[in-house]
Amino acid sequence: MVCNATIEDYALRSIGIGEKLLPKSDITLCDQFVLIGSGVIWNLYFCIIALAFGFIFAILTAILRFNKYRFLSKAIDIYVFIFRGSPLFIQFFCAYEIFVLLPKIGFDINLLFTTITVETSWLTKAWLGAVLVLFLNTTAYSSEIFYGALKSIPKHDIEAAEAFGLSTRRKYRKIIIPTMLRNSWSSYTNEAIFLFHATTLVFFSSFPAWRQSGDALYYASYFADKTFNPFVPYPIIAVYFISITLLIILIFKIINVYFTKHLPKKRKMPIKLFTNMVR
Amino acid sequence: MFEYCTDPDVLSTFEWFSCYLTNGKHLLFYKSFGLIILLLFITAPLAALLGLLAAVAIKSKSLLLRLFSKAYANIVRGIPDIIFFLFIPITIDQLIEFTRHKIKCPEIVDSVWQGSDFVVCGAAKLPLNSDPQWIHDIYGFLLAVFSFTIVYGAFAANTFYGAMNSVPQSQIETGKSFGMSRKQIYTSIIFPQMWRYALPGLSNLWMLLIKSTPLLFLLGIQDVVYWARELGGSKTSIFHYPHPDWRVWYFLSLLVFYLLLTKISELILNRISKKIYLPI
Numbered sequence: 001m002v003c004n005a006t007i008e009d010y011a012l013r014s015i016g017i018g019e020k021l022l023p024k025s026d027i028t029l030c031d032q033f034v035l036i037g038s039g040v041i042w043n044l045y046f047c048i049i050a051l052a053f054g055f056i057f058a059i060l061t062a063i064l065r066f067n068k069y070r071f072l073s074k075a076i077d078i079y080v081f082i083f084r085g086s087p088l089f090i091q092f093f094c095a096y097e098i099f100v101l102l103p104k105i106g107f108d109i110n111l112l113f114t115t116i117t118v119e120t121s122w123l124t125k126a127w128l129g130a131v132l133v134l135f136l137n138t139t140a141y142s143s144e145i146f147y148g149a150l151k152s153i154p155k156h157d158i159e160a161a162e163a164f165g166l167s168t169r170r171k172y173r174k175i176i177i178p179t180m181l182r183n184s185w186s187s188y189t190n191e192a193i194f195l196f197h198a199t200t201l202v203f204f205s206s207f208p209a210w211r212q213s214g215d216a217l218y219y220a221s222y223f224a225d226k227t228f229n230p231f232v233p234y235p236i237i238a239v240y241f242i243s244i245t246l247l248i249i250l251i252f253k254i255i256n257v258y259f260t261k262h263l264p265k266k267r268k269m270p271i272k273l274f275t276n277m278v279r
Numbered sequence: 280m281f282e283y284c285t286d287p288d289v290l291s292t293f294e295w296f297s298c299y300l301t302n303g304k305h306l307l308f309y310k311s312f313g314l315i316i317l318l319l320f321i322t323a324p325l326a327a328l329l330g331l332l333a334a335v336a337i338k339s340k341s342l343l344l345r346l347f348s349k350a351y352a353n354i355v356r357g358i359p360d361i362i363f364f365l366f367i368p369i370t371i372d373q374l375i376e377f378t379r380h381k382i383k384c385p386e387i388v389d390s391v392w393q394g395s396d397f398v399v400c401g402a403a404k405l406p407l408n409s410d411p412q413w414i415h416d417i418y419g420f421l422l423a424v425f426s427f428t429i430v431y432g433a434f435a436a437n438t439f440y441g442a443m444n445s446v447p448q449s450q451i452e453t454g455k456s457f458g459m460s461r462k463q464i465y466t467s468i469i470f471p472q473m474w475r476y477a478l479p480g481l482s483n484l485w486m487l488l489i490k491s492t493p494l495l496f497l498l499g500i501q502d503v504v505y506w507a508r509e510l511g512g513s514k515t516s517i518f519h520y521p522h523p524d525w526r527v528w529y530f531l532s533l534l535v536f537y538l539l540l541t542k543i544s545e546l547i548l549n550r551i552s553k554k555i556y557l558p559i
Contacts, residue, residue, distance in 0.1 A: 085541040086534045087490040093504065094534055097511075097527035197359035204361065204497055221365055228397040230373070234366040242357040 003030040014038040014213045022212055022222065029232065032223050036236050039216035040244070045127075046199040046215075050134035051192055057135075058142030059177065065143070066150045076143070083140030088133075088198050092205030095133045099123035126207040134202075138195045145191060149184035150176070182259050189252040193245055216240060299520045308506035312536065314420075315492045315503060322427040323488060327481070329428055330435020335465070337440050348436065355433035364494050367426040368419075373397060375405050416501075423498045431488055438480030443469055445476040475555045482548040489540055493533070503533055 009019035011034055023031045061080075065073045083091065102120045123129040153176060161171045181188075200217040203209045209218050216237050223233035283290065284298035299305070336348035355363065376399045384400035406414045446469050454464045496504035511526030 082534075082538065086537040087493050089491075089493040089496075089504070090530060090533050090537060093507070094527065094530040097524075097530055101524075101527060197361075200359045200361050217359070217362060217365075220362070224365070224369065230366055230369045234362060237362060238354075238358045241359060241362070242354065245357045 003034065006030045006034045010034045011038055012041075014041050014215070014219070016211060016213050020211075022219075024226065027223060027227055032219075032233050032236055035219045036216050036223075036233060037240060039214060039219045040240050042126075042202075042213075042215035043196065043199040044244070046131055046134055046202060047192075047196045049131050050138050051195055053135050054138035054142055054195075057139045058146055059180075061139065061143040062146035062150055062180070063172070063176075065147050079136075080140045080143055083137050084144060088137055089201055089205055091133055091137060092130065092201060092207065096124065096129060096206040099129050124207075125210065126202055130202040130207050134195065134199065137198070138191065141191050141194075142188060145184045145187045146180055149180040149187075152183060153179050178259070185252065185256050185259060189249060189256075192248055192252065196244065196248060197241070295520070299522075302520065304506070304510060307501070308503070308510060311501060311503045311506050314500070315495070318420075318424065318427065318492060318495065319488060321424055322431065323485065325424070325428040326431035326435050326484075326488070329432030330437075330439050333432060333436035334439035334443060337436065338443065352433045352436040352440070355430055356437065360430045360491055361494060361497065363430050364423075364426050364497055367429060368422040368498055371422060371425060372405070379405060419498065419500050423495055423500055426498065427488070427491070431484060434484050434487065435481070438477050438484060439473065441480065442473040442477035446472045478552055478555065482544075482552065485544060485548065486541060489537070489544065493537075503536070507533055 006028070010023075010031065012018050013022075013035060015038075022035070061076050065076050067073075099120075102123065123132065157175055157179065158171070161175045166174065200215060203214045203218040212222075214222075220233040220237040224230045227233075283294060284302075290298060333348045333352055336344045337352065339345055339348075376397075379402075380399040383402045406418050450468050450472075451464055454468050459467070493502070493504050495502040507529035508526060511524065511529035513524040514521045
């Protein structure tokens with residue numbers, strides 16, 4: 001295949017490795033496939049980081065709300081309301097403008113072996129700023145999902161745990177959190193898919209693509225502009241997205257099997273392919 | 280707007296803001312909020328109708344229809360909506376212009392895709408270059424409505440499909456044993472009852488639709504996001520109302536607008552769902 005040269009030049013173009021100039025004329029199918037695929041790295045990066053941190057913080061916030069600490073729960077309620085009630089697109093714009101207005105300061109963080117300087121200007125870059133917004137967004141949605149699942153845990157399960165004399169920590173680790181995750185897993189799968197799809201918004205809101213390293217959609221629309229032919233780049237990106245969506249479903253299904261291996265077949269909650277998108 | 284606005288430089292703060300917030304461009308900004316509401320109220324019924332048709336097609340006897348509608352419902356939902364908003368308008372645009380080019384200018388035999396250009400003769404352009412701006416605006420808006428309908432039709436198809444299957448099977452069998460035709464079963468058993476099962480899904484879709492309306496901006500329409508960027512950017516002293524970069528305030532006001540819109544929708548939808556309470 002003649003594609004090898006292109007792969008060498010453009011496979012890691014989106015993270016700044018390889019040929020500097022994007023193809024301008026004589027754009028081949030191979031160029032489009034490789035460069036759009038290279039952009040997918042960004043989408044995966046946004047999705048994985050935001051989802052990983054979001055998962056932990058969503059569980060924490062859901063438990064805090066469930067326990068009804070007066071002020072803290074109220075504050076989390078308001079946070080969830082703001083992030084669930086407004087479009088992600090507008091959140092990106094707002095956050096970016098706020099990040100731009102932040103005073104440019106560097107903080108020195110002293111690690112034992114070295115010192116790194118954390119600068120506020122990093123927030124205006126997609127790799128940190130956009131991840132932060134996506135993280136806050138997915139935490140709000142997942143928190144609501146988990147909170148709903150917590151409320152539906154049967155009272156007697158918790159009472160039984162208490163009657164056995166489990167400490168609070170063990171009660172949460174052994175009873176409450178596993179039940180919560182089991183009951184909300186199909187909704188959470190949905191949320192993961194939605195988040196992955198939402199990563200395409202980053203470079204179309206205000207975050208600039210530095211040195212033309214953008215995500216998959218950034219390159220797809222670049223090609224559509226350059227060739228004036230939308231029928232090649234957009235189907236390519238569609239193929240990438242559908243396959244990764246299927247991969248996400250597969251991964252979450254495997255985790256679901258692990259969660260529910262003790263349950264009889266009837267009580268297992270199946271994750272259907274493309275369930276109702278709820279967000 | 281007001282009489283004292285002729286010379287903004289000498290106004291007090293309050294008067295300055297009262298003039299600033301009512302100047303011509305701000306009035307256009309306020310109108311663009313109406314555009315969003317308009318889009319919502321045009322798209323929602325269209326998408327629901329398309330979804331209903333697709334859901335009936337998924338349950339139809341014809342294999343071709345079934346495959347096509349299933350592919351539509353699943354593929355659209357597997358791809359981010361923004362890709363469709365970028366893809367559909369340009370595709371429709373090119374399709375229409377290509378067809379018109381073939382009809383109106385048959386004498387030009389060159390291919391329309393010349394290298395990196397899409398060339399059609401002047402008469403085939405839609406809207407024509409000579410048309411007034413409002414026709415261009417309406418054409419752009421219609422393309423947007425079309426794109427939103429296609430995307431949300433797929434979501435609605437899935438909701439309706441689920442709702443139709445939730446109608447108790449025994450009732451449909453009863454209908455069959457009474458000798459009702461498929462059409463009769465649909466019109467007198469399934470359609471009247473499916474709404475209550477579809478309501479939670481449809482409410483959710485309405486919320487999704489609201490939250491995707493700012494993407495109008497990507498379709499090149501002068502919507503709220505466009506005006507927020509335009510008006511908020513810093514204005515030097517050559518403008519009537521110079522001010523530093525205020526975009527953050529404009530976007531925060533958009534945030535508040537959407538929060539209100541979703542909150543009000545939620546209250547209304549909760550009321551409706553309480554009325555048709557469903558003991559599942």
